[in-house]
Amino acid sequence: MVTVVGAAVLEADEQTGAAVGARDKDARDREFSEYMQARQPSLLRTAYLLTGDQHTAEDLVQTALAKLYLSWDKVQRHEAVDGYVRRILVNEHNSLWRRAWKKRETTASELPDRPADPDAPSATHDAELWAFVQTLPRKQRAAIVLRYYEELSEAETAEILGVSVGTVKSQTSRALSAMRARVGEIAHLSPQEER
Amino acid sequence: MTEDRGLTEALQRRADELGTTHPLSLEDVQGRARGIRRRRTALSGLAAAAVLAVAAPIGLTIGDDATPDRSTPVASSGVKDGVLTTEVDADGGKPGVPYLYDGEIHLPDGGTVQVAGEWTSFDTLGEGFVVSDGSDLALLDVEGQIVHEVPTSGSTFAVSADHTVVAHLTERGVQTIGVTGDEFTVPVPADIESPQLVAVQGTESCDPEHEEGGCVFFLNDGGPTPGAWSLTSKGMINPLSEFLALSDVADDKQVAGMTSIDELEPSACHQVWADAFADGPEWHSCDHRVIAFSPDGTRVSAGYSYADGFGDGSLAILDAADGTVLAEWVNSEEHPAAATNLGWDDDGTLLGVVNEGESWALMRFSPDGGLAKVMDVEGEYSESSPILLPRSS
Numbered sequence: 001m002v003t004v005v006g007a008a009v010l011e012a013d014e015q016t017g018a019a020v021g022a023r024d025k026d027a028r029d030r031e032f033s034e035y036m037q038a039r040q041p042s043l044l045r046t047a048y049l050l051t052g053d054q055h056t057a058e059d060l061v062q063t064a065l066a067k068l069y070l071s072w073d074k075v076q077r078h079e080a081v082d083g084y085v086r087r088i089l090v091n092e093h094n095s096l097w098r099r100a101w102k103k104r105e106t107t108a109s110e111l112p113d114r115p116a117d118p119d120a121p122s123a124t125h126d127a128e129l130w131a132f133v134q135t136l137p138r139k140q141r142a143a144i145v146l147r148y149y150e151e152l153s154e155a156e157t158a159e160i161l162g163v164s165v166g167t168v169k170s171q172t173s174r175a176l177s178a179m180r181a182r183v184g185e186i187a188h189l190s191p192q193e194e195r
Numbered sequence: 196m197t198e199d200r201g202l203t204e205a206l207q208r209r210a211d212e213l214g215t216t217h218p219l220s221l222e223d224v225q226g227r228a229r230g231i232r233r234r235r236t237a238l239s240g241l242a243a244a245a246v247l248a249v250a251a252p253i254g255l256t257i258g259d260d261a262t263p264d265r266s267t268p269v270a271s272s273g274v275k276d277g278v279l280t281t282e283v284d285a286d287g288g289k290p291g292v293p294y295l296y297d298g299e300i301h302l303p304d305g306g307t308v309q310v311a312g313e314w315t316s317f318d319t320l321g322e323g324f325v326v327s328d329g330s331d332l333a334l335l336d337v338e339g340q341i342v343h344e345v346p347t348s349g350s351t352f353a354v355s356a357d358h359t360v361v362a363h364l365t366e367r368g369v370q371t372i373g374v375t376g377d378e379f380t381v382p383v384p385a386d387i388e389s390p391q392l393v394a395v396q397g398t399e400s401c402d403p404e405h406e407e408g409g410c411v412f413f414l415n416d417g418g419p420t421p422g423a424w425s426l427t428s429k430g431m432i433n434p435l436s437e438f439l440a441l442s443d444v445a446d447d448k449q450v451a452g453m454t455s456i457d458e459l460e461p462s463a464c465h466q467v468w469a470d471a472f473a474d475g476p477e478w479h480s481c482d483h484r485v486i487a488f489s490p491d492g493t494r495v496s497a498g499y500s501y502a503d504g505f506g507d508g509s510l511a512i513l514d515a516a517d518g519t520v521l522a523e524w525v526n527s528e529e530h531p532a533a534a535t536n537l538g539w540d541d542d543g544t545l546l547g548v549v550n551e552g553e554s555w556a557l558m559r560f561s562p563d564g565g566l567a568k569v570m571d572v573e574g575e576y577s578e579s580s581p582i583l584l585p586r587s588s
Contacts, residue, residue: 032224036221045210045211057213066224067228126205126209129202130209149206
C-alpha cells in the first residue's frame with residue numbers, strides 16, 4: 001500500500017511538475033516573443049547593413065534569434081540580451097561566408113524591395129557610400145556598422161567583436177581612410193571621439 | 196551636422212529602407228533553433244570539431260572563459276587575403292608526401308600501391324603504411340598487403356615524427372606498435388575519463404625496457420571534465436592545465452590547443468606554447484583555430500575560430516613563433532568552398548582537399564599566399580574527403 005500511495009504521490013508530483021514545466025515554457029516563449037516583437041526591425045536593419053542584402057539579413061536574424069532562443073534563460077540572467085544578439089549577428093555573418101556552400105534554410109516570408117528615392121538630395125552620396133561599405137572586409141564593415149550606425153563606443157564595439165579597443169580603432173581608421181580615398185563627397189569624415 | 200553624423204545618418208537612411216516589418220514568427224525561430232540544436236549534436240561527432248565539443252559540457256558561461264585571454268601576445272591580423280576556391284589554373288605539381296585516393300596510395304615518385312578496404316586514416320610507418328577505419332588498425336607492407344591488424348577503439352591514431360612508432364587507443368589503454376615489432380600498452384589512468392589520442396613522441400619502441408624505449412603520449416579528455424594530459428610509457432601523467440584540448444604537438448615540443456571556449460556561439464581561443472611544460476604561452480588567437488604545425492615547426496595551419504559544421508571555409512598559414520598571419524584564404528558566396536583534409540607537404544606548403552559545390556580538388560597553399568591545384572578529384576563525394584593525406588603531415 002505504501003508503494004501504491006508513494007507511486008500515486010510521485011505521479012501527482014510528476015503531473016504537477018509537467019504542468020509547471022509547460023507554464024514555464026509558455027512564459028518563456030511569451031517573454032521571448034515580446035523581445036522579438038520589439039527588437040526584430042532593429043535587428044533586421046543592423047543585419048542589412050552587415051550583409052548588404054535583405055534576404056540574407058532576414059536569414060541572419062532568424063539564426064541569431066534562434067541562438068538567442070536556445071540561450072534565452074542564461075542570457076537573460078546576464079542582462080545583456082542586446083549585446084549578446086549583436087555579437088551573434090556579427091559572428092554569424094562571418095560564418096555565413098564560411099558556410100555559404102550549405103543549402104540555406106529560407107525564411108517564412110519576404111520583404112518587398114524598397115529602393116532609395118533617387119531624387120532625394122542625398123541619394124547619390126548615400127549610394128556611393130553604400131557601394132563602398134559593401135566592399136569593406138566583413139570585420140571592418142562590422143566595426144563601421146557598430147560604431148556609426150549603432151553608435152556604440154569603441155569599448156562596446158570591441159566587446160561585441162571580441163577584439164581589443166586598439167583593433168576597433170585600427171579597423172575603423174583603415175575603413176575611413178579607404179573611404180576618403182574612394183568617395184570624394186565624404187572625404188571630410190573622421191572617426192568619432194571615444195565616448 | 197557633424198562630420199561623423201553624416202556617416203551615421205547615411206547608414207540610417209539606408210537601413211530605414213527596410214521599414215519596421217516583422218517577417219519572422221516565433222515558429223520560424225523555433226524551427227531554426229531545432230536545426231541548430233541538431234547541428235550542434237552532429238558537431239560533437241565530427242573529429243575536426245572535437246576540440247570544441249569536448250568543452251561544451253563544462254558549462255562555461257558568458258564572460259568567464261569565453262573572454263579572450265589578453266595576457267599573452269595576440270597573433271597579428273591577416274596580411275594577405277586570398278580566396279578559398281578550386282577554380283584556379285596554377286599547377287600545384289605533385290605532392291611530396293604520399294596520399295590515399297580511390298583505393299590506391301599515390302607515392303611522390305608517381306608510383307601507386309593498391310590497398311584493399313575502406314579506411315578513414317592513413318600514414319606511413321617505416322617502409323610501409325598504417326591505416327585505420329576507427330574499428331581496426333592495420334599495418335601494410337610496401338605492396339599494400341596487411342601484415343598486422345588489431346582492433347582499435349579510438350577514432351584515429353598517432354605516428355611519431357620519425358614514422359617508427361604508431362600509437363592508438365584500445366580498451367586496455369594506449370597501444371603502441373614499433374617498426375621493430377615491439378608492441379607495448381600503457382594503461383590510461385582513470386583521471387582521463389574519455390581519452391582521445393593527439394600525439395606520440397618516441398622512436399622505434401615505446402617499451403621503457405627497449406634501448407630506444409620510452410614514449411610520451413598527449414591526450415585530450417573528452418569527458419565531462421575536459422582537459423589535456425601527457426602520459427609516459429611508465430604511466431606517469433601530467434595535466435596540461437591551461438588547455439581544454441590540444442590540437443597538435445610538434446616534434447620540437449611546441450604545443451597548440453584550445454584554452455577557452457564560448458559555448459554559445461561556438462567559438463574558441465587557442466594558445467601556442469614553445470614547450471608544453473614552459474611557463475606560459477608564446478601567443479594566443481581568438482580569430483584562428485590552430486590546427487597543425489608544419490614538419491619543421493616554423494608554421495602552423497589554422498582555420499577560423501568559429502567552428503561549426505563541416506570543413507573550414509577559412510584557411511590560414513601562421514608563423515608558429517608569434518602567430519603572424521602569413522597568408523589566408525576565405526570562401527565567398529561566389530566560391531562556396533571548404534577545406535576538409537589538410538596536411539603539410541615536405542616543401543613547407545600546405546595541401547588541402549577542398550570541396551566547392553559538387554567538385555573536389557587537392558589544392559596547394561603556399562605561405563606567400565599562392566594557391567595552386569594539384570589535381571581534380573573524379574567522381575561524386577557528398578561528405579567525407581575523397582583523399583586522405585598522412586595523419587602526421
